[in-house]
Amino acid sequence: MKSVASSVARAAAFCLLFASLVGCSLPRSGPSKEEIYEGSVQRQGDAFIVTVNDRVTRATSLVPALGFSEAFQNAGVLGSDTISPGDTLALTIWENSDVPLLGQEGVNSTFLSEVQVDGSGHIFVPYAGRVRAAGNTPEALRKIITEKLDTQTPDPQVLIVRAAGDGSTVSVVGDVAAQGVYPIERPSRTLSGMLAQAGGITSELEITQINVIRGGKTERIWLTDLYKNPHMDIALRNGDRIVVQEDQRDFTVLGATGAQSRVPFESQTISAIEALALVGGLNSNLADPTGVFIMRNEPAEIANTVLGRNDLQGAQRMVYVLNLTEPNGMFMARDFVIREDDTLYVTEAPYVRWQKSLNAIVGPINTTASLSTLAN
Structure with missing residues (x-):
């Protein structure tokens, strides 16, 4: 029996030493909260780490504004019988x-x-x-x-x-019922009329964008905004190309969440709390609700506003921190807007890291004890 106890003791000592040397190499989903903070500018890193509050949510709530320029809006409607080159x-x-x-x-x-x-x-x-x-x-x-x-x-x-002749025509491609080249006629002299001529939209209306390419210049509008704002229903010109497609933006979710993946936008705006919901929320067995991070390259104008500075130039690496356990933490997550190419990362709870370290120690001890028992 003394031999078994001695073997177990030696195995335990070895495993404790081994865990202390390689504890940082234990399997995990990403960096710890402490390691992220070590990368802050305040600690000689290259990222600004900012706790989200009401002021930060207001400064960062940038929603992409789509619409047509005055040049597109002021183009007059072509007469249905106007003669064009090619006629x-x-x-x-x-x-x-x-x-x-x-x-x-x-x-x-x-x-x-x-x-x-x-x-x-x-x-x-x-x-x-x-x-x-x-x-x-x-x-x-x-x-x-x-x-x-x-x-x-x-x-x-x-x-x-x-x-008969080529006349004034417009090409319509993408998420429409009938792609093709259409003449500009009385019912289809405006953008909405031409979309109807092409059989209507087949993609999700909320996230559909209409791109109009004219003379090497591309402008776009949300489909819902097109119908809400009649002045955006622009007149078409010969050679216009209309591309209808769903929103191409996405963001990435990593760490202790229900799923880790690139996530497409399912609406024009998505909050942090909605982004988490899209991947099944926090993993209740792993996640640290005090360590929800949003990482992005922020334009200098917004970065200066957030940090209360005016000397920053160019895009800045920003890490926004959400603590869902605070009294208003869920409200902050609801109000914080996710943007294209953001990375949302949730750290593991300290308990999980401790549990992994403990398993790394106890597992070999149990194995050694079992082998010793069998040997006797």
Whole structure:
């Protein structure tokens, strides 16, 4: 029996020594609360660690504002019959003369079946020359051509019909029922009308963004804001590209939570308490509710406001701390806004770390005792 006790004692001493040397290497989900604080600027680290309070929640509650610029908003609505480059026109010209300028003798009408509007917006009409067609309606163009021919043939009459052609078109892709290229017509001259023309939206309305690409410039708006603000229902232009897609933002959750993953935004704004709920909340067997951290690169303007400074330049590494056990801790978590690319990390409770260390010691002791017992 003394031999067994001696073996157990030696194993215990060895394990205590081993645990003291490698305790920091025990399996865990991430750094401890103390280790995070060691990385603070105050301790020669490179991150500012800030306890969340009402002032901090107000300073950091930046919600992405989407909408169209004045240039997009002020673009006038195109007429449903406005001629555009690429259109094909059909012209019929009548002349009040037995010897017509354009047609054969005895035939007082001339039919030009396919007159293409070139890339610069012009057409060529015999004896009228090169005429600007794009931007005009067929009626306006008729008057222009009539005036040009009137000096050369008596009382000319002109009829213009807009025939098949590329005309003014818009492409619609993404989360719509029917992707494709659509002409700008009377019902679809505005953004909402074109979305309806494409069969409507198929993604979740709350997190759907509408991107309009025009002349190399991209602007976007939330779908819900488009319908709440009629002045944002912009007029479309030839060549516009409309991309409909769900919100692409996400954030990362790590540590002692119900799940560890990248989490997409399920609404336009998400609070810290909602972010935790999306991954199943805190792991009740592991989590330290006093150690909920949100890590992000904060713009200098916000960082200066949060820290009460005015000398910081460029993005700053910020670590915001939530203590859910405080009387107003849950309210702070409810009011703190999560932003794109944030990392939400929950530390393990000190008890869990102690329990792991104890298991690392007791496990080998029990194994040694069992082997000694079997040996006897």
